[in-house]
Amino acid sequence: MSYDFVLLGATGFTGGLTAAHLSTHAPAGGRWAIAGRDRAKLETVASRLADSGGSAPAIEVVDVTDAAALRKVAESTKVLATTVGPYAQHGAPVVAACAEAGTAYCDLTGEPEFVDRMWLEHHETAERTGARLVHACGFDSIPHDIGVLHTVRQLPSDVPITVRGYVQASADVSAGTYHSALGAFAQFRSSQTAAKERRRREGRPAGRRVRGLSQRPGRGESGTGWALPLPTLDPQVVLRSARALPSYGPDFSYGHYVQFTRLPVAVGAAIGVGALVAGAQVPPVRKALLRVKTAGEGPSEAKRARSWFRVRFEAEADGRRLVTEAAGGDPGYTETARMLGESTLALAYDDLPDTAGQVTTAVAMGDALLARLPYFRTL
Numbered sequence: 061m062s063y064d065f066v067l068l069g070a071t072g073f074t075g076g077l078t079a080a081h082l083s084t085h086a087p088a089g090g091r092w093a094i095a096g097r098d099r100a101k102l103e104t105v106a107s108r109l110a111d112s113g114g115s116a117p118a119i120e121v122v123d124v125t126d127a128a129a130l131r132k133v134a135e136s137t138k139v140l141a142t143t144v145g146p147y148a149q150h151g152a153p154v155v156a157a158c159a160e161a162g163t164a165y166c167d168l169t170g171e172p173e174f175v176d177r178m179w180l181e182h183h184e185t186a187e188r189t190g191a192r193l194v195h196a197c198g199f200d201s202i203p204h205d206i207g208v209l210h211t212v213r214q215l216p217s218d219v220p221i222t223v224r225g226y227v228q229a230s231a232d233v234s235a236g237t238y239h240s241a242l243g244a245f246a247q248f249r250s251s252q253t254a255a256k257e258r259r260r261r262e263g264r265p266a267g268r269r270v271r272g273l274s275q276r277p278g279r280g281e282s283g284t285g286w287a288l289p290l291p292t293l294d295p296q297v298v299l300r301s302a303r304a305l306p307s308y309g310p311d312f313s314y315g316h317y318v319q320f321t322r323l324p325v326a327v328g329a330a331i332g333v334g335a336l337v338a339g340a341q342v343p344p345v346r347k348a349l350l351r352v353k354t355a356g357e358g359p360s361e362a363k364r365a366r367s368w369f370r371v372r373f374e375a376e377a378d379g380r381r382l383v384t385e386a387a388g389g390d391p392g393y394t395e396t397a398r399m400l401g402e403s404t405l406a407l408a409y410d411d412l413p414d415t416a417g418q419v420t421t422a423v424a425m426g427d428a429l430l431a432r433l434p435y436f437r438t439l
């Protein structure tokens with residue numbers, strides 16, 4: 061095998077930041093490559109990494125529309141990390157190549173339909189080949205998935221557990237994220253179909269109950285401010301981890317909310333997201349909305365330096381109350397690059413549980429990420 065890990069998409073905004081993280085955090089002697097469709101752009105990224113004193117990667121030229129070339133790259137590495145998005149548009153062939161080659165895969169998707177479709181199409185193959193397919197290794201969904209794991213670890217595993225996660229963040233989005241979100245809003249109907257088919261085929265844990273909490277707006281963390289339900293990929297990932305891990309107890313429930321201090325801000329945010337979802341359903345409006353940001357663009361270093369996130373987890377277990385948090389800097393890019401970079405390194409070098417198929421971050425590498433990421437604490 062030529063490489064310990066390959067990063068596909070290194071010429072993009074988030075891929076460039078992830079490449080920088082990997083080049084300064086990979087172990088000495090680590091064998092790695094950056095991959096993408098444009099050799100000249102990849103050479104620019106590689107020489108920027110070498111100039112800033114990090115380890116310089118090899119280069120692999122591959123377009124995700126070329127299945128044979130992708131398969132060759134997947135066979136050449138232990139781990140393939142990809143930031144080529146929107147994943148609904150570009151991601152499936154990369155997952156297919158890794159599932160077939162038995163290669164560990166990680167990405168930054170926050171698109172629920174993509175994750176469900178990949179489970180339907182590649183989970184069984186990956187279970188057979190031994191590939192670990194780990195989606196959502198960025199702000200979607202590591203702070204939430206690993207934050208809940210960190211919380212549950214401190215509670216008894218033989219009583220019902222309820223956890224509520226309250227998310228607050230101040231940050232800007234890149235073109236890639238904005239385009240992915242609009243794509244996901246536009247696919248609302250087919251997304252429901254994929255989720256339903258997955259529910260029909262996927263087993264449930266015997267003798268244990270795992271549920272999502274009510275999706276109603278209400279008072280926020282510790283009864284302060286306002287909380288709106290956040291129907292992103294994150295609560296789905298948390299509940300999947302709970303189904304897979306008996307340590308979440310016999311009856312586990314989770315609610316996921318965005319926290320606002322003032323009611324008018326909460327109402328304004330709900331109206332803003334509603335308008336984007338409605339606009340994304342109408343093709344000419346969607347086209348105009350897509351033109352607002354150009355691929356490759358993202359928030360400046362100064363803007364990222366001022367950005368932050370905080371997720372507060374309030375847990376109850378048999379009368380015992382526990383509050384924990386996951387907090388860090390710019391969620392969308394600086395921290396996401398660190399999260400994907402550390403997930404890649406964990407998959408390449410750490411001693412991980414023996415898993416295969418589509419698995420969540422908590423299942424694939426929960427302990428490794430708790431040790432590698434500095435976000436989690438008990439209050």
Ligand SMILES: NC(=O)c1ccc[n+]([C@@H]2O[C@H](COP(=O)([O-])OP(=O)(O)OC[C@H]3O[C@@H](n4cnc5c(N)ncnc54)[C@H](OP(=O)(O)O)[C@@H]3O)[C@@H](O)[C@H]2O)c1
Nearest residue numbers: 069071072073074124144145198199200234236237240356
């Ligand atoms: N979940 C999270 O927390 C989170 C956070 C940040 C980003 N993301 C996701 O990450 C993805 C990337 O975002 P971004 O802002 O980095 O986007 P971006 O700057 O537009 O980068 C896209 C990358 O994909 C590459 N690409 C496009 N088509 C390709 C093809 N046919 N073959 C090979 N490579 C191809 C581009 O290569 P060229 O340079 O050759 O065009 C570029 O490297 C998005 O889906 C975004 O939603 C998620």
